[in-house]
Amino acid sequence: xxxxxxxxxxxxxxxxxxxxxxxxxxxxxxxxxxxxxxxxxxxxxxxxxxxxxxxxxxxxxxxxxxxxxxxxxxxxxxxxxxxxxxxxxxxxxxxxxxxxxxxxxxxxxxxxxxxxxxxxxxxxxxxxxxxxxxxxxxxxxxxxxxxxxxxxxxxxxxxxxxxxxxxxxxxxxxxxxxxxxxxxxxxxxxxxxxxxxxxxxxxxxxxxxxxxxxxxxxxxxxxxxxxxxxxxxxxxxxxxxxxxxxxxxxxxxxxxxxxxxxxxxxxxxxxxxxxxxxxxxxxxxxxxxxxxxxxxxxxxxxxxxxxxxxxxxxxxxxxxxxxxxxxxxxxxxxxxxxxxxxxxxxxxxxxxxxxxxxxxxxxxxxxxxxxxxxxxxxxxxxxxxxxxxxxxxxxxxxx
Amino acid sequence: xxxxxxxxxxxxxxxxxxxxxxxxxxxxxxxxxxxxxxxxxxxxxxxxxxxxxxxxxxxxxxxxxxxxxxxxxxxxxxxxxxxxxxxxxxxxxxxxxxxxxxxxxxxxxxxxxxxxxxxxxxxxxxxxxxxxxxxxxxxxxxxxxxxxxxxxxxxxxxxxxxxxxxxxxxxxxxxxxxxxxxxxxxxxxxxxxxxxxxxxxxxxxxxxxxxxxxxxxxxxxxxxxxxxxxxxxxxxxxxxxxxxxxxxxxxxxxxxxxxxxxxxxxxxxxxxxxxxxxxxxxxxxxxxxxxxxxxxxxxxxxxxxxxxxxxxxxxxxxxxxxxxxxxxxxxxxxxxxxxxxxxxxxxxxxxxxxxxxxxxxxxxxxxxxxxxxxxxxxxxxxxxxxxxxxxxxxxxxxxxxxxxxxxxxxxxxxxxxxxxxxxxxxxxxxxxxxxxxxxxxxxxxxxxxxxxxxxxxxxxxxxxxxxxxxxxxxxxxxxxxxxxxxxxxxxxxxxxxxxxxxxxxxxxxxxxxxxxxxxxxxxxxxxxxxxxxxxxxxxxxxxxxxxx
Ligand SMILES: [Zn+2]
Numbered sequence: 001x002x003x004x005x006x007x008x009x010x011x012x013x014x015x016x017x018x019x020x021x022x023x024x025x026x027x028x029x030x031x032x033x034x035x036x037x038x039x040x041x042x043x044x045x046x047x048x049x050x051x052x053x054x055x056x057x058x059x060x061x062x063x064x065x066x067x068x069x070x071x072x073x074x075x076x077x078x079x080x081x082x083x084x085x086x087x088x089x090x091x092x093x094x095x096x097x098x099x100x101x102x103x104x105x106x107x108x109x110x111x112x113x114x115x116x117x118x119x120x121x122x123x124x125x126x127x128x129x130x131x132x133x134x135x136x137x138x139x140x141x142x143x144x145x146x147x148x149x150x151x152x153x154x155x156x157x158x159x160x161x162x163x164x165x166x167x168x169x170x171x172x173x174x175x176x177x178x179x180x181x182x183x184x185x186x187x188x189x190x191x192x193x194x195x196x197x198x199x200x201x202x203x204x205x206x207x208x209x210x211x212x213x214x215x216x217x218x219x220x221x222x223x224x225x226x227x228x229x230x231x232x233x234x235x236x237x238x239x240x241x242x243x244x245x246x247x248x249x250x251x252x253x254x255x256x257x258x259x260x261x262x263x264x265x266x267x268x269x270x271x272x273x274x275x276x277x278x279x280x281x282x283x284x285x286x287x288x289x290x291x292x293x294x295x296x297x298x299x300x301x302x303x304x305x306x307x308x309x310x311x312x313x314x315x316x317x318x319x320x321x322x323x324x325x326x327x328x329x330x331x332x333x334x335x336x337x338x339x340x341x342x343x344x345x346x347x348x349x350x351x352x353x354x355x356x357x358x359x360x361x362x363x364x365x366x367x368x369x370x371x372x373x374x375x376x377x378x379x380x381x382x383x384x385x386x387x388x389x390x391x392x393x394x395x396x397x398x399x
Numbered sequence: 400x401x402x403x404x405x406x407x408x409x410x411x412x413x414x415x416x417x418x419x420x421x422x423x424x425x426x427x428x429x430x431x432x433x434x435x436x437x438x439x440x441x442x443x444x445x446x447x448x449x450x451x452x453x454x455x456x457x458x459x460x461x462x463x464x465x466x467x468x469x470x471x472x473x474x475x476x477x478x479x480x481x482x483x484x485x486x487x488x489x490x491x492x493x494x495x496x497x498x499x500x501x502x503x504x505x506x507x508x509x510x511x512x513x514x515x516x517x518x519x520x521x522x523x524x525x526x527x528x529x530x531x532x533x534x535x536x537x538x539x540x541x542x543x544x545x546x547x548x549x550x551x552x553x554x555x556x557x558x559x560x561x562x563x564x565x566x567x568x569x570x571x572x573x574x575x576x577x578x579x580x581x582x583x584x585x586x587x588x589x590x591x592x593x594x595x596x597x598x599x600x601x602x603x604x605x606x607x608x609x610x611x612x613x614x615x616x617x618x619x620x621x622x623x624x625x626x627x628x629x630x631x632x633x634x635x636x637x638x639x640x641x642x643x644x645x646x647x648x649x650x651x652x653x654x655x656x657x658x659x660x661x662x663x664x665x666x667x668x669x670x671x672x673x674x675x676x677x678x679x680x681x682x683x684x685x686x687x688x689x690x691x692x693x694x695x696x697x698x699x700x701x702x703x704x705x706x707x708x709x710x711x712x713x714x715x716x717x718x719x720x721x722x723x724x725x726x727x728x729x730x731x732x733x734x735x736x737x738x739x740x741x742x743x744x745x746x747x748x749x750x751x752x753x754x755x756x757x758x759x760x761x762x763x764x765x766x767x768x769x770x771x772x773x774x775x776x777x778x779x780x781x782x783x784x785x786x787x788x789x790x791x792x793x794x795x796x797x798x799x800x801x802x803x804x805x806x807x808x809x810x811x812x813x814x815x816x817x818x819x820x821x822x823x824x825x826x827x828x829x830x831x832x833x834x835x836x837x838x839x840x841x842x843x844x845x846x847x848x849x850x851x852x853x854x855x856x857x858x859x860x861x862x863x864x865x866x867x868x869x870x871x872x873x874x875x876x877x878x879x880x881x882x883x884x885x886x887x888x889x890x891x892x893x894x895x896x897x898x899x900x901x902x903x904x905x906x907x908x909x910x911x912x913x914x915x916x917x918x919x920x921x922x923x924x925x926x927x928x929x930x931x932x933x934x935x936x937x938x939x940x941x942x943x944x945x946x947x
Binding site: 074078103106107108109110111112113114115116117118120121122143144148222223253256257259272273275276277278279280281290291293295365367372373374375376 | 460462464465468469470472473475477496497499500501502503523525526528529532533536552594595596597720726730731732733734735736737738922923924925926930931933934937
């Protein structure tokens with residue numbers, strides 16, 4: 001099992017053994033893609049060369065192509081971008097909705113951030129914003145952030161965390177505090193706390209009411225790290241929330257040190273590779289080989305919404321999944337939109353190419369959740385000796 | 400494949416510049432008997448032939464470059480870039496589509512100017528694999544990276560604890576090999592780490608508030624390690640006090656700190672300011688140039704500023720942060736990274752009518768004109784910090800033509816014109832000198848024995864320019880570029896590329912370091928060194944190899 005969410009937080013030896021609920025859970029959130037996938041025929045283990053030729057023909061005949069799915073590795077990201085450029089396709093990953101909560105905020109107002117090992121070694125206060133789902137998704141987060149200095153590091157859990165969550169942080173040496181509150185109110189509560197930091201905390205009216213002792217701890221912190229996970233921010237206009245958090249962090253740096261540690265989703269690797277290959281972090285449509293960026297218009301949801309009703313053959317989705325949450329595959333899905341609400345129906349022209357799991361069956365370079373370290377994850381065993389990687393299929397289809 | 404070029408003037412700064420035949424035999428330059436058969440012959444009267452350009456300091460790959468791309472999508476303008484290329488001045492180089500273009504554009508645009516090798520000067524160890532991946536995706540160029548050390552907390556601890564120099568040498572050697580880099584770079588020694596402890600200033604003899612050591616100690620220790628390891632390129636230093644008025648003192652102290660060992664000062668323009676004059680900000684270029692002229696162990700690259708929009712990106716978080724309010728547009732990214740360094744990305748617009756910006760422009764030019772030996776001063780804009788690399792042809796014209804230089808000078812802020820000594824510096828670079836500072840000089844500084852000249856045995860990375868009165872036009876667009884003896888570019892058309900290589904320092908590594916560092920990495924960073932070590936085979940593929 002590989003996962004940009006927790007890779008490198010795990011020891012190398014058992015990296016492939018870990019069960020990652022997050023990966024499975026995240027698939028559920030993408031109803032549109034799931035519905036496409038549910039309609040696909042059974043995967044063929046043997047794909048003959050003729051199928052590739054037929055696939056290339058239908059790609060050439062198509063006038064709208066979307067490349068999407070769950071791309072985990074640098075190799076597949078490269079191949080997918082090259083493929084999209086060749087066919088003048090739109091490319092956008094399945095989890096970009098989460099990625100772009102952070103991206104949009106950063107593109108508007110910048111970022112002060114810290115990498116994982118830096119925070120672990122150096123930060124004396126962690127403010128973790130979210131709920132238990134964050135820890136369910138990455139149970140190793142507390143251990144990963146603990147510098148092994150008992151009670152020298154404080155963690156403040158803001159949001160909807162259970163007592164068990166606080167215990168988890170305590171068990172790895174944190175002095176853990178929990179202040180239940182509505183996550184949406186956190187930016188304004190922090191801002192208010194900053195403004196009143198010389199007053200007694202009891203005079204404030206926000207939902208977040210730290211005790212006097214905690215209040216002092218926060219005021220004294222020399223290096224504060226704020227952690228959130230875009231995937232677990234289930235609030236409307238999350239990009240505006242992120243932006244306000246980033247502004248608070250920027251303000252605090254005027255006198256102290258403070259940084260964000262925004263946990264990226266699985267799409268972090270694609271986002272990085274797409275940025276260096278095209279200049280943009282995703283949501284790109286190629287026209288005459290030139291990438292056009294539209295962080296709203298070129299999302300896969302928008303593309304599907306724009307699929308003309310009743311068309312088949314002309315619209316093709318190249319759906320890639322090289323992760324282990326399900327049987328990985330690369331599909332060419334001929335699409336037919338019908339009815340008022342654009343229900344996507346598959347036509348008989350859909351084709352499946354079984355692909356290897358990145359990092360388990362083939363070597364994969366994968367970014368860690370803070371997007372600083374690019375790790376090489378080698379397979380501990382090859383499950384299906386002859387299976388091709390998604391990158392190899394894409395290269396074959398780009399011929 | 401044997402290619403013979405006749406009728407062109409061969410210039411390399413070693414032999415006499417004269418019309419002679421140049422033979423590319425396979426991947427190398429090699430003289431053959433006059434009547435021997437060639438597979439391809441080119442008659443190129445009125446042209447010059449030189450070796451491929453080498454950029455010793457250009458930010459083309461790795462975390463901070465990609466962060467800058469992420470921050471500034473609105474600066475991408477493919478239309479502007481394309482229309483100016485096909486317009487009436489199509490012989491002239493068009494602007495990049497963005498100050499931090501995508502990798503393919505970087506590679507193409509460098510080749511379009513006749514450059515064949517570029518060196519990324521700030522590879523964060525933890526991020527080395529990404530840097531190499533980006534450079535692998537930058538076509539047409541051989542590449543190499545300088546490893547960022549001097550703010551790595553482990554080194555600072557070891558210096559504080561007084562561990563033997565040998566242990567530090569072994570560490571530096573191990574780090575270079577593990578991250579496949581060819582040189583060591585220090586950025587604001589100790590200062591990036593000090594900023595993480597909320598220290599906002601650290602000059603050469605100030606103490607780091609936590610480790611109680613000084614930048615001087617760090618510079619001295621690292622320069623010893625570089626020397627002991629026998630690295631071809633000296634310690635590559637971005638000095639303390641970047642951009643601050645009066646920072647010439649810190650620059651001089653930096654030179655002193657390495658106790659006579661070889662030293663390369665990078666983007667020196669940003670580090671030679673005095674604090675005189677009505678604006679409290681003035682040129683100290685003559686002081687640095689005098690020092691370089693009198694000390695053969697020193698070399699510099701300039702980091703020339705040109706006017707216009709760009710983005711500054713640096714490992715020097717401390718000083719980038721200090722300039723945060725100068726960002727245009729007003730947004731910036733600062734990162735504290737992995738107990739190793741940091742990064743600051745700040746979009747910036749250099750304005751001709753602004754006193755300080757005009758001054759920076761004159762200081763860069765002053766350095767070029769005052770440093771006598773073109774083999775020890777290199778043509779850089781610290782891309783994209785001072786300007787995009789596509790401004791090189793313009794910069795060459797400024798250096799070669801006094802009147803042209805003065806025509807730009809006359810448009811600067813009046814106080815700059817009043818105080819600058821530039822009008823009195825009448826030197827005009829010769830073509831030979833330009834070729835030296837962009838080819839032979841960087842090749843020698845990096846220990847690339849088979850590059851930078853046209854002598855027998857050199858790599859057949861060769862560029863043909865049509866002679867022109869206007870050097871800007873000439874260097875904007877070569878007629879032909881050969882890589883490894885293969886014609887890869889001709890009259891605006893890109894042909895098949897040749898092998899790309901990554902330049903890596905060939906240092907012996909003490910295997911005991913493996914265990915020691917793995918233990919430290921696991922306890923401090925929470926992962927094994929296995930995760931970050933870049934294996935040699937990662938840098939090899941059917942069209943990529945390693946050059947030791
Ligand atoms: Zn630089």
